[in-house]
Amino acid sequence: GLLGFNHVDWINRNAEIFIFIGEASQQGMGIGKQAMQLLIDFSRNNLNLHMLYLNVFSYNYGAIKMYEKIGFSIDGRLRESKFSKGKYHDTIIMSKLLNEG
Numbered sequence: 001g002l003l004g005f006n007h008v009d010w011i012n013r014n015a016e017i018f019i020f021i022g023e024a025s026q027q028g029m030g031i032g033k034q035a036m037q038l039l040i041d042f043s044r045n046n047l048n049l050h051m052l053y054l055n056v057f058s059y060n061y062g063a064i065k066m067y068e069k070i071g072f073s074i075d076g077r078l079r080e081s082k083f084s085k086g087k088y089h090d091t092i093i094m095s096k097l098l099n100e101g
């Protein structure tokens with residue numbers, strides 16, 4: 001799998017992040033949550049960032065649940081910005097302020 005930063009804004013101290021666990025058999029075992037927590041701690045303690053944000057498709061319920069469990073909240077949505085399997089879906093924007101614990 002992969003996780004990392006898509007874009008780091010050093011002036012405003014925020015970054016867009018992403019995560020992907022490639023092996024479906026390894027999903028749902030706590031790895032994603034643990035890896036995201038490491039990324040959050042690294043962003044706060046080593047990079048001195050203030051805020052992280054990410055995009056997730058509205059049909060990706062598992063990912064949204066995982067992000068909520070590690071303290072991300074929904075900021076908004078880009079309506080019908082994703083076309084998949086014959087239907088339009090929203091892109092949800094989520095963020096976490098790193099001084100919120």
Ligand SMILES: CC(C)(COP(=O)(O)OP(=O)(O)OC[C@H]1O[C@@H](n2cnc3c(N)ncnc32)[C@H](O)[C@@H]1OP(=O)(O)O)[C@@H](O)C(=O)NCCC(=O)NCCS
Nearest residue numbers: 019020021027028029030031032033055056062063065066
């Ligand atoms: C989304 C993803 C990163 C989550 O990582 P994961 O290792 O599968 O998730 P975890 O096992 O760490 O789960 C963390 C929490 O989220 C919840 N969760 C995860 N998947 C879930 C699902 N499908 N439905 C409901 N809850 C879910 C778990 O219940 C868990 O809560 P808990 O700690 O209270 O038990 C991973 O499944 C993945 O890479 N999926 C494919 C790519 C993808 O969708 N990436 C995100 C794009 S925005």
